[in-house]
Every structure is written in C-alpha cells, then in structure tokens.
Amino acid sequence: MLKYEKIALLIEESIVENNLNHGSRLPNFKELIETYHVSKSTIVKALDLLEKRGIIYQIQGSGVFVRRKKRKGYINFSENQGFTADLGEFDITSKVLELSEVIPPLEVREHLSLDDKESVYYVKRIRYINSQVLCIEESYYNKTIIPYLNVEIAEHSIFDYCKTALKLNISFSDKYIHVIKLNKDESDLLELKEGDPGLLIDELFYLSSGEAFDFSKTIYHYVNSQFFLQSTKIYS
Amino acid sequence: MLKYEKIALLIEESIVENNLNHGSRLPNFKELIETYHVSKSTIVKALDLLEKRGIIYQIQGSGVFVRRKKRKGYINFSENQGFTADLGEFDITSKVLELSEVIPPLEVREHLSLDDKESVYYVKRIRYINSQVLCIEESYYNKTIIPYLNVEIAEHSIFDYCKTALKLNISFSDKYIHVIKLNKDESDLLELKEGDPGLLIDELFYLSSGEAFDFSKTIYHYVNSQFFLQSTKIYS
C-alpha cells in the first residue's frame, strides 16, 4: 500500500474513531505532517483522495473539514466495483437464470469492440439485497479476457473472481441511465406488475488497460433500490 | 487560472483538435514538459484533473490515453453546476410556477440546518430541454445566504445568479435518487399519466464553506431525460 493511501486510511479511521460530525475540523498540515512523519505533499495527496471519496472537504485559508451524508441505506452510485465492495452494509446474493456462450447483439458488439462472429459469455441473474429483489442483470463478458466462467462463480461475485483468480484490474466504467416501464417478462422477474417503473442502467466496464470487457444491462426494482451520489467540484 | 488547469485545458483542446479516438496515446511526460514548459508535477496534476473529468486514463509504465464516451445526448450526472454548465449541448429553459417565502417542512429544515421558525425561499419550476418537458423542481434556498430572489432570476439560472451576482462558490452536492410512480399533480405537470414512472432526485447543495444553502426535489420526465455517469477507480 502506498504511503498516501495509508495516511488517508489512518485519517479516515481517526474521523470514525472520534465520531466527528459534519463540519468538524481536522488538525492542520503542520500537525498532520508531524503525526504521520511524512512530507507536506503526501498529506496533500492523502487529503485529495479523501476529498474525492467524499469524506472531507478542504477550504483554502481555513482548514480541512469532515463531510457527512445525511441519510443511510442508499447504494453508492459512483462505486464501480460491484456491490460486494460495499462491505457489510448490504447483503447481496444472486440467482443465476442463464449462463451461456452467445453471439451478442450489435449494440453489445459495438460496446465491447467485437468481431461479427465472436462469442461472449452471457449471464442473466436476479440479485437480492437483504433477501429482497434488487435487480435483474444481463451481462456480456469478452471471452478473450474472461476465458472461463461457471454458475458457481456467477452465484457469488464475478468481479471478485476477475480480480482475485484472473488478476484483472477493473478500473473505470461508463453508465447510461434511463427510467422505463417494465414489460411482462421484466416485471415477473422483479415481482412487480407490467407497466411499473424500473431504472435501467447500461454499464460498460473497462480494465486498467483501457479495454472494455463487460457490458451489462441492469434493471432495478423501483421500491427496493435507492441510490446516493456525491458530486465534487470538477470545473471552476 | 492556475497553471495546471491551463495545461489541462490545452491538452484537452489538443485532443479535440486532433480528433483523437478512444485509446489514442498522448505524448509522454518528457514531451509534455517541453511543450508546455512546466515541471513534471504540474503535468501530473493536469493529467489527474483530466482523468477525474473522464477525458483520459493513465496506465503506469505504458502511457496516457484518450477516453471517449460511446453515446451522445445524455445529461451528465456528476455535474453539480446545474444544466447551464452543459454549454450548448442542451437548451434549457424554465417556467416558474411559484416563488414565495415559506417555513419549510421538517425534512428541509434538517437538511439546511434551519431553526423551527426560519423561512426560506421556495421555488417551483418546470424545466424544459430543447422545448420538451424535462423535470419539475421544488427548491428551498437558505435566506441567510440568498437574501433576495425574484421570478426573473428564477426564469433564467438561479445558480448563475448565485455565482455572478452573489459571488457564491457552489462546491459540492449530495444526491439521493429514487424511482417513483407519479401522482396526479406530478403527472399533469410532466404531461404524463398518473402512475407513470419518474426519477426523483433529492439534492443538497453546499457552498465551498461547507454550508448547505439549497435543497431541491426534482422529478424527471422518464422519456425526455437520460443520464450519463463516468466512474473512476476510487479504491484500490
């Protein structure tokens, strides 16, 4: 683990331990430098990381302050490591409806940059959050990158398998978000009625190499899912 | 404008000018340093900024590459500067339904950290995207921070007014996202039917001082709105 990541973690822990509220001020740079025995730039990087994660905000000339969210029980929308990363807050399980090798539709081929006749792994799952239906998910995996997949893996976490067994580095993703009316098939699976609302998310996942390896269409249950998104200033 | 922001802008412009595709490689550090006559750290900061904005991705030991989105016509979900920031891509207009001073409901008081009897500006608007109904928005503004507001301002951009006239620095926001069924009032305003889907977003906006100054409830038209969200790796 890098130095600035470690410092970030330690600072985050100190916030949790001391149970600091929104607006609480952290020690100044001089103190942080002395406490952690690192240079100023390392503190700067650590704090930038915490700011990116929405844990603090910095005010030039004033100080560094704790940022707190006001509501609990929301799925973090900017995470792209799958739900399993949401350590313990939610209990996510999956039921595999289908796992096969198929020639995907055009839309998927384009997103994954595949040839006409290249087949992919197709996985259709229902995912549950604390034993309630959360979403239905259809995923297409580039077989060049994911050469093997089975039901047992898909029942647990495919992303964990990619990371640990295949040593893949999932790095960034693009989400395309729509609200839709469910058709018969979809509503049956979600235990809802035809015409009920649903949140449709098309997501394209990239490895750190920049290659797209997974395209997923997910429809969320409109009652059992709610999302949280923190924005930080990007443009001045 | 800061040096690294300027460099970021120049690099972005060079990507646009040369019409570089996804995966195209940028010049290496040495060349960038020479081209822009700055130190390595400044290049690092500029590239970090572009990565945060989803314009490039960096691979250690390999290079810096262009990141391109695959679809157009989606509203950027991680922007928190209002739509007006989406320079030209969309034409956003507003119709003011109500503008008054009220004692807000409990939920709003909590979010804005207000006293029992503190009044706020309440604004209800319909917003249009390219002349189609985009959303209905109910906003509550802390009067201590926004001491004056009128219909003319609300018809244009309240955020622009905050930034330019009041010199406020809007810095970050929290979004809480739900999918709902519309009730009669909501569907009438959105020109839809009762029971149709809607995307409800509660958003709390903060100044760079860390003070919450605006709480908004927005319901988006499920056909006329679609959103885009780029994720970047936050946790290793």
Added chain:
DNA sequence: GAGTGGTCTAGACCACTGT
C-alpha cells in the same frame, strides 16, 4: 497580518509495461 491550505519546482527513487 498571522495562520491556513494550495501551487509549483527539481530531482531522487519506485513500480509497472512491453519487448
């Protein structure tokens, strides 16, 4: 004006990629 965070530099050294 004192104190705080933010930028920028030059350079040493580390870590990863690709051949």
Added chain:
DNA sequence: CAGTGGTCTAGACCACTCT
C-alpha cells in the same frame, strides 16, 4: 532492461480566511 508513469521529498512562494 529500456521506457513510461507514479510517488515522495524539501522548500519557495502564492492565495485565501479570519479576526
């Protein structure tokens, strides 16, 4: 192992806030 990006340092200087 050459080449590329990433980390880390020490220190000068800048910009903002608060009182």
